[in-house]
Each structure stands twice: as structure tokens, then as C-alpha cells.
Amino acid sequence: MITIALSKGRIFEETLPLLAAAGIEPAEAPESTRKLIIGTNQPDVQLIIVRASDVPTYVQYGAADLGVAGKDVLLEHGGQGLYQPLDLEIAKCRLMVAVQNGFDYEGAVKQGARMRIATKYTEQAKEHFASKGMHVDLIKLYGSMELAPLVGLADAIVDLVSTGGTLKANNLVAVEHIREISSRLVVNQASLKLKHARIQPMLDAFAATVAARHA
Ligand code: PRT
Ligand code: MG
Numbered sequence: 001m002i003t004i005a006l007s008k009g010r011i012f013e014e015t016l017p018l019l020a021a022a023g024i025e026p027a028e029a030p031e032s033t034r035k036l037i038i039g040t041n042q043p044d045v046q047l048i049i050v051r052a053s054d055v056p057t058y059v060q061y062g063a064a065d066l067g068v069a070g071k072d073v074l075l076e077h078g079g080q081g082l083y084q085p086l087d088l089e090i091a092k093c094r095l096m097v098a099v100q101n102g103f104d105y106e107g108a109v110k111q112g113a114r115m116r117i118a119t120k121y122t123e124q125a126k127e128h129f130a131s132k133g134m135h136v137d138l139i140k141l142y143g144s145m146e147l148a149p150l151v152g153l154a155d156a157i158v159d160l161v162s163t164g165g166t167l168k169a170n171n172l173v174a175v176e177h178i179r180e181i182s183s184r185l186v187v188n189q190a191s192l193k194l195k196h197a198r199i200q201p202m203l204d205a206f207a208a209t210v211a212a213r214h215a
Contacts, residue, residue, distance in 0.1 A: 062190060088183050
């Protein structure tokens with residue numbers, strides 16, 4: 001059996017065409033079932049539906065052979081035990097620093113003010129501000145980071161931005177770009193060796209599909 005870990009929503013939707021290229025079609029859509037294990041048209045391939053941030057953990061321990069996870073999630077996880085052979089170039093966004101409209105971020109940086117930064121991405125935020133030589137207080141949140149500056153919890157946030165609509169709707173502006181984010185294929189290292197004959201053609205089909213998008 002080959003088990004593939006995916007999260008609901010954009011990653012599932014954007015992975016569907018890649019699975020199709022490898023001849024894999026889910027029997028059900030995760031949005032229309034409460035099942036967490038979803039069969040496919042291939043008797044030896046199943047999908048498991050997990051939280052986006054849990055995908056690396058399932059693959060690391062071999063509970064899933066393959067998974068799809070955002071680079072943001074992989075950088076927070078650390079990537080131990082994971083082979084990351086392919087940038088799938090899906091679920092693209094940017095990791096940014098954002099503040100409330102009118103907050104003088106540049107001024108605060110120049111003055112060496114000790115800012116409070118709210119984020120779910122503490123590892124990446126720590127690394128970013130350390131590389132700028134800034135001392136910051138990180139406040140760990142699990143969602144709705146955009147709220148933090150509005151209610152005085154933080155001076156700035158580190159969050160993902162795609163259309164910019166959420167920042168705009170909450171009177172926030174992006175002030176720094178940390179990195180481009182896309183989702184990667186992750187493979188359990190033992191699975192790749194033990195199930196190589198079944199997994200390698202899947203990797204090749206995914207890679208060919210990604211490459212064809214550039215043509
Ligand atoms: O939602 P849940 O708490 O279960 O987990 P999750 O948010 O980690 O999962 P999900 O499915 O929302 O995101 C999965 C992956 O998609 C992330 O790990 C990213 O790699 C990628 N991705 C791409 C995004 C976005 N774009 C994105 N825009 N993840 C989150 N967002 C959020 C962002 O945090 C912000 O709140 O969308 C909001 C901003 O969107 P715009 O379009 O208004 O700028
Ligand atoms: Mg989300």
C-alpha cells in the first residue's frame with residue numbers, strides 16, 4: 001500500500017491534477033466526507049487527510065509514504081527524515097512581515113526598538129529578525145495573526161500573503177518580504193528505498209507535469 005498525506009483545501013485541490021497524471025483518482029472529495037482515509041482508483045494507493053502542519057510528521061514516521069506540504073510548514077517542522085525531491089510549484093504565496101497601516105516599521109527598526117511579533121511561523125521569524133540583527137519578542141499564535149496588531153497584541157506579524165486581500169481588509173500593510181513559498185513533495189526515506197518500484201514512477205509523473213507547466 002502507498003499512503004499519501006494531504007491537507008484539505010488548496011493543497012488537495014492543487015494536487016489533484018498531479019495525482020491524475022500519475023493515474024491516481026480519489027474515490028471521494030475530502031469536503032464531502034468525514035472519512036480521513038480516502039481510497040483511490042488504484043487499489044494499492046490511499047490518501048490520508050491531515051492538518052497541513054501535520055503532513056511532515058506523518059511522512060517522517062512512515063505513517064504516510066508521501067505527502068504534500070508547504071515550504072512554510074517544512075521549515076517550521078525541520079524536515080528530519082524527509083526526502084524533498086520536488087517543488088510542485090502549487091499553493092504559492094509569500095512569507096511577509098506586516099504592520100498596521102501608519103505604523104512606522106522602518107523607523108522602529110532604525111531606532112532598534114524591541115518589537116513584538118505575532119506569528120505561527122516562529123522558526124522562520126526568529127531566523128529572519130536574527131539575520132537583521134534585531135531583537136524581537138515572538139508571540140506564538142495558531143491562526144488569525146492579522147488580528148494581533150489591531151488589538152495591541154503585537155507591533156507586527158509574520159504571515160503568508162497570497163492575494164493581499166486579508167491584509168487589506170484588516171488595514172494592514174506588508175513591509176518586508178521574507179521568502180517565496182510553494183508546496184513540496186515529501187517522501188519518507190525508508191519508503192523510497194523499500195517501495196521504489198511503485199514510488200519512483202509517481203515521482204516521475206509529478207515531475208513531468210510540473211515541467212510541462214513551464215513549456
Ligand atoms: O487552515 P489550517 O489551520 O488547517 O492550516 P493551514 O492554514 O496551514 O492550511 P491551509 O490549507 O490553509 O494552507 C496550506 C498551505 O497553503 C500553507 O502551508 C501554505 O504553504 C499554502 N498557502 C498558500 C497559504 C496561502 N497561500 C494563504 N494565503 N496558506 C495560508 N494562507 C492564508 C494566510 O495565512 C492569510 O491568513 O490566507 C490568508 C491570506 O490570503 P490572502 O489571499 O488574503 O493574501
Ligand atoms: Mg488556513
